[in-house]
Amino acid sequence: MRALKTHGLAGMALAIALVAPHAVGPYGHYILAMVLVYALVCMSMNVLMGMGGQISIGHAAFWAIGAYTSAVLVSKLGAPLLVGVLAGGVLALLAGLLVALPALRVQGHYLAIATLGFALVVHQILYEWDAVTGGRSGMLVPRPDVWGIDLSSDLSYYHLVLAVCVLAAWLTHNFRQSMDGLGLMALRMSPTAGQVMGIGRARSLFMAFGISAFLTGLSGALFGHLIGQLSTDSFTLTVSLSFMTAAVVGGMNSVAGAILGGLFLALAPELLRSLKDAQNIVYGLILIGFMHFLPGGIASLPQRLGELWRHLRERRASGDETAAVPRQKGGTA
Amino acid sequence: MVISLIVAGLALGSIYALLGLSLVLVNKATDVVNFAQGEIGMIGAFTGMTVLAASGWPLPLVFVVGMLSGALLGLFLERVVIRPLGAAPHLNLLIVTVGLWFIFNSVAGLIWGYDPYRFPSLLPAEPLDILGAKVPPSSLGIVAVACVSMALLYLFFEHTRDGIAMRAASNNPRAARLMGIRVERVAAISWAVACGLSVTSSMLIAPVTFLDQQMMVPVILKAFAGAILGGFTSLPGTVVGCVLLGLAETFVGAYLSAALKDALAFTLIILVLMVKPAGLFGRSIRKKV
Numbered sequence: 074m075r076a077l078k079t080h081g082l083a084g085m086a087l088a089i090a091l092v093a094p095h096a097v098g099p100y101g102h103y104i105l106a107m108v109l110v111y112a113l114v115c116m117s118m119n120v121l122m123g124m125g126g127q128i129s130i131g132h133a134a135f136w137a138i139g140a141y142t143s144a145v146l147v148s149k150l151g152a153p154l155l156v157g158v159l160a161g162g163v164l165a166l167l168a169g170l171l172v173a174l175p176a177l178r179v180q181g182h183y184l185a186i187a188t189l190g191f192a193l194v195v196h197q198i199l200y201e202w203d204a205v206t207g208g209r210s211g212m213l214v215p216r217p218d219v220w221g222i223d224l225s226s227d228l229s230y231y232h233l234v235l236a237v238c239v240l241a242a243w244l245t246h247n248f249r250q251s252m253d254g255l256g257l258m259a260l261r262m263s264p265t266a267g268q269v270m271g272i273g274r275a276r277s278l279f280m281a282f283g284i285s286a287f288l289t290g291l292s293g294a295l296f297g298h299l300i301g302q303l304s305t306d307s308f309t310l311t312v313s314l315s316f317m318t319a320a321v322v323g324g325m326n327s328v329a330g331a332i333l334g335g336l337f338l339a340l341a342p343e344l345l346r347s348l349k350d351a352q353n354i355v356y357g358l359i360l361i362g363f364m365h366f367l368p369g370g371i372a373s374l375p376q377r378l379g380e381l382w383r384h385l386r387e388r389r390a391s392g393d394e395t396a397a398v399p400r401q402k403g404g405t406a
Numbered sequence: 407m408v409i410s411l412i413v414a415g416l417a418l419g420s421i422y423a424l425l426g427l428s429l430v431l432v433n434k435a436t437d438v439v440n441f442a443q444g445e446i447g448m449i450g451a452f453t454g455m456t457v458l459a460a461s462g463w464p465l466p467l468v469f470v471v472g473m474l475s476g477a478l479l480g481l482f483l484e485r486v487v488i489r490p491l492g493a494a495p496h497l498n499l500l501i502v503t504v505g506l507w508f509i510f511n512s513v514a515g516l517i518w519g520y521d522p523y524r525f526p527s528l529l530p531a532e533p534l535d536i537l538g539a540k541v542p543p544s545s546l547g548i549v550a551v552a553c554v555s556m557a558l559l560y561l562f563f564e565h566t567r568d569g570i571a572m573r574a575a576s577n578n579p580r581a582a583r584l585m586g587i588r589v590e591r592v593a594a595i596s597w598a599v600a601c602g603l604s605v606t607s608s609m610l611i612a613p614v615t616f617l618d619q620q621m622m623v624p625v626i627l628k629a630f631a632g633a634i635l636g637g638f639t640s641l642p643g644t645v646v647g648c649v650l651l652g653l654a655e656t657f658v659g660a661y662l663s664a665a666l667k668d669a670l671a672f673t674l675i676i677l678v679l680m681v682k683p684a685g686l687f688g689r690s691i692r693k694k695v
Contacts, residue, residue: 126497130441130504175679183679185439185500186630190672193627197668310623314504321501353512360505361487364498 102227109234110296112335117288123325125281126261128185131192135165135286137308139293144214158294165290173282199305211304214297242328324370409539417545419652420552424607425629426648428600434576435596438499442506444622450476450605473602480601514619525612631671
């Protein structure tokens, strides 16, 4: 029954994704592709934060590695687009494992700090290594054909991103239900209990970080070919933090949450444009507000409303007017 | 050459140490790794600058005003933002501090703009000749302020009721509560003290890096690195770790390359975690089940 519901929802989402481009113009196609690019990042955040309970404030670095790898391979070495994108993901994965390796040996939030440092270093390297990356002025990224299909319009490119997104959603959804995924979530709830049950902490977190970096790398690569030019300004600390905001807003425990996060990240700048520099204040308030009142993100809203509704009914039934509304219990869930 | 490098390294290390101390204090008291710590310091430094420009008070007094404004901000944050989250998972608290980072970073930009400001140094920067080495008094001033702050902190922890309560609460919150220590009060004081220290750190580095909205981003990374080197749980360890990092950075910058200087902190984090995960002075935590 539950599987049926999941499949139904997934089918519906896919149908909407296929129909949506026909309701909007060319700029809409670009935005929709952006939504999916960001949804990929949010999926990667889901694995790391939602399942692993680990935080990265340097995911822009993996995004950058994916973007520049693919851009350099395709533009300078003439590699096919898909090879470039995949290579971007793989290189981000390797970098991710390198960062996670030491940090995972200890408890606590060292991983977060290590990712912050890593992101600052990567940003500096991109800036200094201008023979390859074009430094501050940036580089142009071509968008070649794939199997003879012309991708120069944002509409056709959108379909490519959608295909990658569907694969990634399938991957993360299955990972969530695999033994490794369940083990990872058990470790988040209680590291000690999990380890006593025979779940290897380092191995599980390593895997989570690897998958997360890989998906972010893919997303970065797709992003580069989407906007057609890269500059180091697209990979700052603020970008890393906005990834986290999107994951929190959408919800970190489902593919649906990731898609909502992608929608948020792509649309928020459009909606908040009039606020200019004050945009970041809104992001900050959103982060804090969600953690206080809806830690499960928008994806958890139906469930949360259900809880409140049941509670109201019970209160009315028992005639107790003083019972407090329950705060949502712990968990990033 | 070597003496002036040592002095410069000590000055830089003291600045990192003050911020590192505030990170560890907050972490010990409320189990939060506060990523907004540097930005809180920056807000305090900007406040100090505004007070200085408006009133023309002497600089030491401005330092005190800045620290107090930081402490008030810390009290406010603990009470309004952190405490209501209660027993939420660490991840949620961490995300909240990242939210604070966003807010303070852009509030500073909105109020004071994005151009760097000059901030006066306590002592002049023209180097003096000491034992044949050129030593700027400003560096000595930084070290002196840091030493005084640390000495006050030490006296506070050893000789005041609140300080002893803080040590007890960080050692064993439950036992402390049973002994009648108000753990909430301890948390509030820790935030206040920590934020005061971060403001001091920012006002000390402001004359060197100029005062701008992004100034604390690299500094907090270094403070993290130094604190990790010192074990992240021990206050003296943090100071030693941060000072070592300041010295190492200065020497690497002088003898190897200036570009390597910033990568050093990151490399150090990775190396320490690999070789000695508990840091130089940290105790590894054994958990009873």
